[in-house]
Amino acid sequence: MLTLDxxxxxxxxxxxxxxxxxxxxxxxxxxxxxxxxxxxxFTGWVTLPRDYDKEEFARIQAAAKRIQQQSQVLVVIGIxxxxxxxxxxxxxxxxxxxxxxxxxxxxxxxxGNGLSTDALLETISLIGDRDFSVNVISKSxxxxxxxxxxxxxxxxxxxxxxxxxxxxxIYATTxxxxxxxxxxxxxxxYEEFVVPDDVGGRYSVLTAVGLLPIAVAGIDIEALMxxxxxxxxxxxxxxxxxxAWQYAAARHALYESGKKVELLACYEPxxxxxxxxxxxxxxESEGKEGKGLFPASVEYTADLHSMGQYIQEGERLxxxxxxxxxxxxxxxxxxxxxxxxxxxxxxxxxxxFVAEQAMRAVILAHVDGGVPNVRIQMPALSETVTGYLIYxxxxxxxxxxxxxxxxxxxxxxxxxxxNNMYALLGKPGYEAQKAELEKRL
Ligand code: PA5
Numbered sequence: 001m002l003t004l005d006x007x008x009x010x011x012x013x014x015x016x017x018x019x020x021x022x023x024x025x026x027x028x029x030x031x032x033x034x035x036x037x038x039x040x041x042f043t044g045w046v047t048l049p050r051d052y053d054k055e056e057f058a059r060i061q062a063a064a065k066r067i068q069q070q071s072q073v074l075v076v077i078g079i080x081x082x083x084x085x086x087x088x089x090x091x092x093x094x095x096x097x098x099x100x101x102x103x104x105x106x107x108x109x110x111x112g113n114g115l116s117t118d119a120l121l122e123t124i125s126l127i128g129d130r131d132f133s134v135n136v137i138s139k140s141x142x143x144x145x146x147x148x149x150x151x152x153x154x155x156x157x158x159x160x161x162x163x164x165x166x167x168x169x170i171y172a173t174t175x176x177x178x179x180x181x182x183x184x185x186x187x188x189x190y191e192e193f194v195v196p197d198d199v200g201g202r203y204s205v206l207t208a209v210g211l212l213p214i215a216v217a218g219i220d221i222e223a224l225m226x227x228x229x230x231x232x233x234x235x236x237x238x239x240x241x242x243x244a245w246q247y248a249a250a251r252h253a254l255y256e257s258g259k260k261v262e263l264l265a266c267y268e269p270x271x272x273x274x275x276x277x278x279x280x281x282x283x284e285s286e287g288k289e290g291k292g293l294f295p296a297s298v299e300y301t302a303d304l305h306s307m308g309q310y311i312q313e314g315e316r317l318x319x320x321x322x323x324x325x326x327x328x329x330x331x332x333x334x335x336x337x338x339x340x341x342x343x344x345x346x347x348x349x350x351x352x353f354v355a356e357q358a359m360r361a362v363i364l365a366h367v368d369g370g371v372p373n374v375r376i377q378m379p380a381l382s383e384t385v386t387g388y389l390i391y392x393x394x395x396x397x398x399x400x401x402x403x404x405x406x407x408x409x410x411x412x413x414x415x416x417x418x419n420n421m422y423a424l425l426g427k428p429g430y431e432a433q434k435a436e437l438e439k440r441l
Pocket of ligand 1: 079080081082137138139140141142143146200201202203284411
């Protein structure tokens with residue numbers, strides 16, 4: 001399913017970069033499989049494609065059908081790992097223009113992933129007087145952005161449909177036992193879905209967190225899980241021919257050789273939010289203790305006309321990972337008898353041929369400019385392919401974190417801003433901190 005081309009690392013890495021890391025990779029793979037490395041309590045995602053809760057999965061499918069019947073809009077409230085996966089898959093498979101398309105599934109609007117008043121007002125006006133439902137997603141149940149948004153949309157639902165009617169339209173995805181959202185959902189009688197204890201936010205796209213909104217968008221979540229299960233099976237085999245081992249070793253070796261940034265590039269505009277999901281996955285997993293490749297993303301060929309100059313000639317900080325999908329359709333470039341633009345040498349050629357040559361040209365130019373290149377080739381986009389790619393990146397991320405000797409499953413750095421924000425907002429208990437912060441501002 002996935003072909004990894006590392007041939008454009010020649011000259012950037014010593015011959016033995018993989019063999020010299022084989023022992024460490026074997027240990028990393030063992031810790032992931034046995035759930036006993038650093039952060040092992042959060043490695044439930046490793047076997048999720050096989051061991052997911054089948055009863056809940058059926059409830060997700062039933063709830064998705066109900067939402068499709070009851071509403072023209074689903075508002076998905078969540079931030080970080082509680083929203084990026086769903087948006088990534090919906091845009092990748094349903095298009096970034098999903099909401100503009102003619103379809104028999106609801107529009108999906110994302111809220112609670114920021115604190116912009118303008119964005120909130122726009123979401124409300126986009127709903128207009130249409131029927132809507134809400135899927136509020138928060139593992140902790142206490143994250144400020146989604147909690148504030150939920151307050152607002154819950155009130156809107158209650159005003160429009162009454163308390164009873166609102167209850168029928170609110171779906172809560174949260175911890176199975178703890179947290180403010182769990183308490184509220186129990187009290188109000190919302191349909192609940194669980195973020196498993198052993199799966200952290202950024203690894204949760206294949207749980208109810210991602211699956212419910214994805215299913216509402218009409219995407220086949222069984223095929224998505226099947227793709228992930230195929231990857232789980234393929235990547236669990238230890239050894240130097242495992243592509244996850246190869247990619248993790250290459251990233252680590254390049255990092256140790258002085259590279260500081262990994263650019264994820266794709267030639268498909270629908271990949272943009274998948275790259276956002278990937279950035280969170282790698283940024284939160286590796287970026288700690290003063291270590292880690294900074295994950296960045298570019299959309300080609302558009303960004304060749306904005307970021308291309310820096311990538312070619314700026315600081316030699318980066319490696320580039322290109323994800324390529326086989327095209328689904330074909331479009332032939334028309335002939336122009338007058339040939340004013342001089343492009344008749346391309347007449348009758350598929351647009352994908354031009355894209356392929358552009359990609360090959362870029363790879364060679366960047367390699368010549370000192371940017372090592374990793375190429376991931378996938379079949380045409382489908383649910384199965386997407387599930388496979390999700391699991392591949394998750395698994396490589398787990399291996400990479402262990403190679404880097406960090407806990408890839410915590411995110412202690414996220415708390416710093418939250419504590420300051422609570423203090424500045426006047427949350428009870430933070431009075432001393434507030435006074436100290438106000439003095440510094
Ligand atoms: O990956 C993570 O753990 C984070 O991005 C969380 O998903 C994010 O902070 C939202 O947290 P919660 O789901 O508890 O509201």
